Amino acid sequence: MRISTGYGAKPASGGFETFSWYFFRISGVLLIFLVIFHLLIMHVTTDVAKTTYDFVAARYSNPLWRLYDWLLLTLALLHGMNGLRIVIDDYVRGRSVRLTLLSIAGTITLVFLMLGTITLITFPIPGK
Amino acid sequence: MYKGQSGMWSWLLHRITGLGILLFLLVHIVDVSLLGFGPAVYNEGILLFDSVIVRFLSLALIGAVLLHGFNGIRIMVIDFWRKGVRYQVLMFVIVMVLTIVGFIPIAYFVLGPALPFLHPHTTTITK
DSSP states (O other), X not given: OOOOXXXXXXXXXXXXXXXXXXXXXXXXXXXXXXXXXXXXXXXXXXXXXXXXXXXXXXXXXXXXXXXXXXXXXXXXXXXXXXXHHHHHHHHOOOHHHHHHHHHHHHHHHHHHHHHHHXXXXXXXXXXX | OOTTSHHHHXXXXXXXXXXXXXXXXXXXXXXXXXXGGOHHHXXXXXXXXXXXXXXXXXXXXXXXXXXXXXXXXXHHHHHHSTTGGGGHHHHHHHHHHHHHHHHHHHHHHHHXXXXXXXXXXXXOOOO
């Protein structure tokens, strides 16, 4: 497998590493806005101790907040796990160990994406 | 090689903060999934974030997020602006300044409810 740092010049070959390079940057720009607003909502305009079930219910009565949180979940998880993939590529030399770790990382990505998505979708619509 | 130079430190900080944020993200997806167990379980769980230790951990996370985000912009400026690499050291200084400038006010809001002499939330709940 080709080794990429995700840092520095854009991979010239095309294919997945080039896609990964662009994905880091596009998701990164979006995440700056999504994360900063998320932090302001959860720590400044409301103290974290007051972000109770009712607080979530009030937000999720508007489906756009679910979409917001789903975008945050998906972009952050894929951005972060793609970073972990590069860290594994950087430090793990053995072929079989690397393949094992990359498989575990891929599984974690899928499981956590599903868990988060299920949480968002199955939260009841308030008042129903 | 850029060992020992500013480029190495920004690279290392970017990597460490990225991994730290990822670790929190995985924990956070699990704690938010407590919503599926109803209000009693979720409200019990969220109280954990009210403790002083977790407030300091949250603040460390927020600092990491600010640094990673601002340094990410610096990386993109180096990538897409022809003269970017010439100013990478200056931009790293700007990244650190912006991180600290952003960190101080949010620290006031995050730690305030735990430190009685600060009171940013005028309607802070009493448990």
